[in-house]
Amino acid sequence: MLIDFAGQVVIVSGGGRGIGRGLVERFVAENATVVALDLAFDDQDDDGALAGVRKLQCDVTDTASVRAAIDAVESEFGRIDVLVNNAGINVEGEVESLDPARWRACFDVNVFGVFALSQAVIPAMKRAGRGRIVNAASFAAIIPSVGAAAYGASKAAVVQFTRVLASELGPWNITVNAYAPGMIPTAMNGFADLPEARQNRLLDTLSLRRWERPEDVADLVCFLASDYAGYLTGALIDVSGGKFATQMPNVAHERAAL
Numbered sequence: 001m002l003i004d005f006a007g008q009v010v011i012v013s014g015g016g017r018g019i020g021r022g023l024v025e026r027f028v029a030e031n032a033t034v035v036a037l038d039l040a041f042d043d044q045d046d047d048g049a050l051a052g053v054r055k056l057q058c059d060v061t062d063t064a065s066v067r068a069a070i071d072a073v074e075s076e077f078g079r080i081d082v083l084v085n086n087a088g089i090n091v092e093g094e095v096e097s098l099d100p101a102r103w104r105a106c107f108d109v110n111v112f113g114v115f116a117l118s119q120a121v122i123p124a125m126k127r128a129g130r131g132r133i134v135n136a137a138s139f140a141a142i143i144p145s146v147g148a149a150a151y152g153a154s155k156a157a158v159v160q161f162t163r164v165l166a167s168e169l170g171p172w173n174i175t176v177n178a179y180a181p182g183m184i185p186t187a188m189n190g191f192a193d194l195p196e197a198r199q200n201r202l203l204d205t206l207s208l209r210r211w212e213r214p215e216d217v218a219d220l221v222c223f224l225a226s227d228y229a230g231y232l233t234g235a236l237i238d239v240s241g242g243k244f245a246t247q248m249p250n251v252a253h254e255r256a257a258l
């Protein structure tokens with residue numbers, strides 16, 4: 001254990017699987033009272049890693065669903081210390097052929113969902129005079145990729161939202177930060193199922209040249225949620241294994257292999 005969240009209530013949206021599940025497991029290990037929000041949960045998890053976690057069905061695109069979930073947390077636990085806005089979807093497609101409904105769905109989950117949950121927890125955090133809101137952005141907020149107009153634009157919106165909200169909540173000692181993961185194989189992207197040559201091309205874009213793990217993201221998110229990050233707000237922190245470092249990090253790996 002590195003950071004102790006004993007007595008603190010941590011909410012993780014999209015906590016049922018993928019990176020969110022890794023975040024939930026880490027906060028449990030760090031002694032937090034953890035609430036996972038998701039569209040649905042796998043019943044088989046009841047005795048597994050999510051045992052002891054408060055699981056609440058919540059659709060972040062639905063204001064009434066968000067309100068009900070946050071009301072339930074407040075009445076059950078009486079406080080909200082940390083909100084991690086992890087829930088997100090990936091929408092791929094070139095602009096010319098992208099179904100407008102998919103563009104809207106992308107912004108509904110990735111941007112409106114972050115707004116709605118953040119708005120809902122602000123009163124509890126203001127009353128406490130302290131709080132942490134941590135938002136999942138992506139390297140795609142900064143690095144453009146063909147076919148990622150909707151996703152990249154939605155994550156860029158999360159970054160700007162983060163900065164504005166950090167300013168608005170500064171007077172209450174509530175920090176708001178975003179993080180930019182790189183490439184974690186999950187159900188969202190299916191990286192692990194790609195042909196080896198395609199996997200290698202993607203790995204060639206990383207200075208650290210390995211797939212990222214949910215634990216790599218959890219290390220940073222725990223820090224941002226902790227007292228150690230008390231003077232850090234409005235930032236986008238890169239946890240991508242070097243996506244932003246150079247355009248061709250594979251040159252260093254090729255030289256190192258000689």
Ligand SMILES: NC(=O)c1ccc[n+]([C@@H]2O[C@H](COP(=O)([O-])OP(=O)(O)OC[C@H]3O[C@@H](n4cnc5c(N)ncnc54)[C@H](O)[C@@H]3O)[C@@H](O)[C@H]2O)c1
Nearest residue numbers: 014017018019059060086087088136138181183184186188
């Ligand atoms: N996997 C990556 O490589 C990567 C890279 C950069 C950023 N991210 C971001 O990290 C976050 C998690 O990604 P992941 O790879 O774990 O994805 P994932 O698809 O495995 O998990 C996303 C979770 O969000 C939930 N969710 C989706 N829509 C929801 C809604 N309307 N209401 C509530 N929950 C909802 C899903 O049910 C799921 O449990 C996302 O915001 C994603 O954009 C992921």
